[in-house]
Structure formats: C-alpha cells, structure tokens
Amino acid sequence: xxxxxxxxxxxxxxxxxxxxxxxxxxxxxxxxxxxxxxxxxxxxxxxxxxxxxxxxxxxxxxxxxxxxxxxxxxxxxxxxxxxxxxxxxxxxxxxxxxxxxxxxxxxxxxxxxxxxxxxxxxxxxxxxxxxxxxxxxxxxxxxxxxxxxxxxxxxxxxxxxxxxxxxxxxxxxxxxxxxxxxxxxxxxxxxxxxxxxxxxxxxxxxxxxxxxxxxxxxxxxxxxxxxxxxxxxxxxxxxxxxx
Ligand code: PGA
Numbered sequence: 001x002x003x004x005x006x007x008x009x010x011x012x013x014x015x016x017x018x019x020x021x022x023x024x025x026x027x028x029x030x031x032x033x034x035x036x037x038x039x040x041x042x043x044x045x046x047x048x049x050x051x052x053x054x055x056x057x058x059x060x061x062x063x064x065x066x067x068x069x070x071x072x073x074x075x076x077x078x079x080x081x082x083x084x085x086x087x088x089x090x091x092x093x094x095x096x097x098x099x100x101x102x103x104x105x106x107x108x109x110x111x112x113x114x115x116x117x118x119x120x121x122x123x124x125x126x127x128x129x130x131x132x133x134x135x136x137x138x139x140x141x142x143x144x145x146x147x148x149x150x151x152x153x154x155x156x157x158x159x160x161x162x163x164x165x166x167x168x169x170x171x172x173x174x175x176x177x178x179x180x181x182x183x184x185x186x187x188x189x190x191x192x193x194x195x196x197x198x199x200x201x202x203x204x205x206x207x208x209x210x211x212x213x214x215x216x217x218x219x220x221x222x223x224x225x226x227x228x229x230x231x232x233x234x235x236x237x238x239x240x241x242x243x
Contacts, residue, residue, distance in 0.1 A: 004032040004215060004242040005157060005199050005222035007120060008229025009060065009088060014038050019049055024232035026053045031243035032222060035086050035120070036229065040074055047083030058086030058120070061094055064107035076108070076115035086118040088224075090146050092163045102145035109148050113155045120157045120224065121146050122203070127164035135162075136183050143187055153197035158184060159224040165204025167226060174217055177202055181219035208237035215242050 010018075022036065026049075037058040038046050047057045063073040079087055089112065090105035105121065112119045123142035125135045139160065147156065160180055165171050172180075181200050188195035202214050203224030214220055222242045228234040 002153075002197060002199055002221045005035060005201055006030070006032055006235070006239045006242040007035040007058075007086075007088075007157075007159070007201060007222065007224045008037065008235055009091070009203075009224055009226050010036070010038045010042075010230060011060070011093070011226060012039060013230055014042055016042070016045070018042070018230070019045055021230070021232040021235075022046055022049050022055070025055065025236060025239070026050070028232075028236040028239050029243070030054070030239045032239065034239055037086070037088050037120075040079075043079065043084050044082040056085045056118075057083060058088065058117070059084050060088045060091065062087050062089070062108055062112055062115075062117075064104070064111055066111065076112040076117055080115040080117055084117060086120060086157075087112050088120045088122060088159075090142075091122045092124050092161060092166060096163075102142050105146040106148060109146070109151070109156070118155055118157060119151075120159055120201075122159045122161055122224070124161040124163050124166075124204070130162065130164060135180065139180065139184070140187060143184060144191075149191075151192060151198075153192075153194045153199070157199045157201060158188070159201040159203050160184060161203035161224060163204075167205070169205050171205050171210060171214075174213060177214060177220060178217050181217065185219045206238060208234050208241070211238045211241035 035056045059079040062076040125138045199221035201224045206223040207228045
C-alpha cells in the first residue's frame with residue numbers, strides 16, 4: 001500500500017567528482033522512490049544528471065522565509081528553482097549544531113510545501129533519553145511540534161533517526177524499531193485522515209547488510225541513509241533492499 005523510499009543524505013560531503021555516483025545509481029533498477037539530498041552546491045548539476053531517471057534530488061535544509069536579509073541561508077523557493085523536489089527538515093545535526101527546535105522546524109515546513117517540495121521531517125531521541133526510557137514521549141512530542149496540521153502523506157515523509165545510531169554503526173534492535181514505528185503510525189493515524197499512508201523511514205547506520213531486515217519491519221517504509229548513501233555500490237544495494 002505504501003511505496004518504499006530509499007533516501008540518501010550526503011550531509012557536508014561531495015564535490016563535483018561525486019556526481020559520477022549518481023550516474024552509476026541511474027543504472028540500478030529501483031521499484032521504490034529514490035531521493036538523494038546532496039550539499040546545496042551540487043543540487044543543480046545533480047538534477048540535470050538525474051534527468052528523467054525518476055531519482056528525486058532534494059535539499060538538506062531551508063529557511064522559513066521566502067527571501068531577505070539572511071546571509072548564508074537558502075529558501076525553499078531557491079531549492080525548487082534549481083530543480084529540488086524534496087527537503088530534509090529538522091535533522092538532528094541541525095537541531096544540535098544550529099539549535100533548531102521543533103517549532104523552528106515547523107516554521108519551515110509550510111514554506112517548503114508552498115515551493116512544491118516534499119518535507120522529510122526528522123525526529124529522534126538522544127542516548128540519554130533512550131536510557132531514561134523516554135524515547136516514545138520525546139519523539140511523540142517532536143513529531144507533534146514539528147509537523148503542521150495540514151501535513152498529508154504526499155507532502156510529508158517522517159524519518160525516525162535515533163541520534164545515538166547516526167554514524168555510529170549501532171542500531172536499535174528490530175523489536176525496538178518496530179515499537180517506535182508502530183507508535184509513530186498510531187500518532188499519525190490519530191491526527192491525520194491519511195495517517196495510514198505516510199511513509200515512516202528509519203535512519204541511523206543503515207547499510208547494505210541490515211537494510212533488508214529493517215525495511216521488512218512493520219511500519220518501516222524505507223530508510224534515510226547517511227554514510228552508506230555516498231557510494232553508489234552501497235546505496236544501490238540499499239535501493240534494491242527497498243524495492
Ligand atoms: P548514517 O546517517 O546513515 O550515516 O548513520 C543517517 C542520517 O543522519 O540521516
């Protein structure tokens with residue numbers, strides 16, 4: 001019922017030479033949505049390289065305002081103008097490095113939609129919150145506060161990324177992932193008419209060797225992948241696991 005998503009987050013990685021990875025990925029037969037979010041400097045070229053392959057190119061952040069005196073920032077309209085069709089919002093690295101709160105994230109979502117971008121809203125608990133047994137309440141609050149009321153399954157994707165699993169090689173157990181995703185599904189169904197149709201991605205140390213078992217879990221509709229999305233050989237395997 002829900003088409004799976006393999007989304008790559010290149011973070012602050014990638015120079016012109018990395019575009020060859022996309023050329024290789026275009027040859028992978030995908031039966032899922034494929035989204036790649038390179039650094040802003042590569043978006044325009046990667047949109048051209050992606051061509052009609054069906055691979056969506058997205059941004060990693062946008063400002064909540066359409067334009068103005070915000071040195072160093074990029075608006076949703078600017079991303080759309082160079083061909084981006086999605087944007088990651090509220091990634092934990094932005095929440096940590098730039099003090100973004102869920103209400104800051106919320107303020108960016110509607111402008112992203114208005115520009116025609118699909119919002120990939122990220123939530124996730126710290127290790128301390130996990131150890132304290134507060135994972136569900138933390139992510140429930142983040143989801144509620146980051147997501148506007150007019151979200152729907154077309155304009156929004158949710159990504160659950162436990163912060164302690166990002167870039168560490170550690171992942172929750174499969175049962176823990178199911179518990180969180182089932183909880184998020186119930187929250188979405190409760191709040192949105194089409195809550196059953198939202199894609200909920202898992203992120204945090206997804207790699208070729210664990211992608212298939214994670215993507216097969218209840219209410220896991222694919223992955224948001226950092227490190228393993230940088231090389232086409234690895235991300236290609238992850239795309240196949242989502243297909
Ligand atoms: P990782 O990053 O796959 O390198 O753990 C995931 C993310 O931060 O989106």
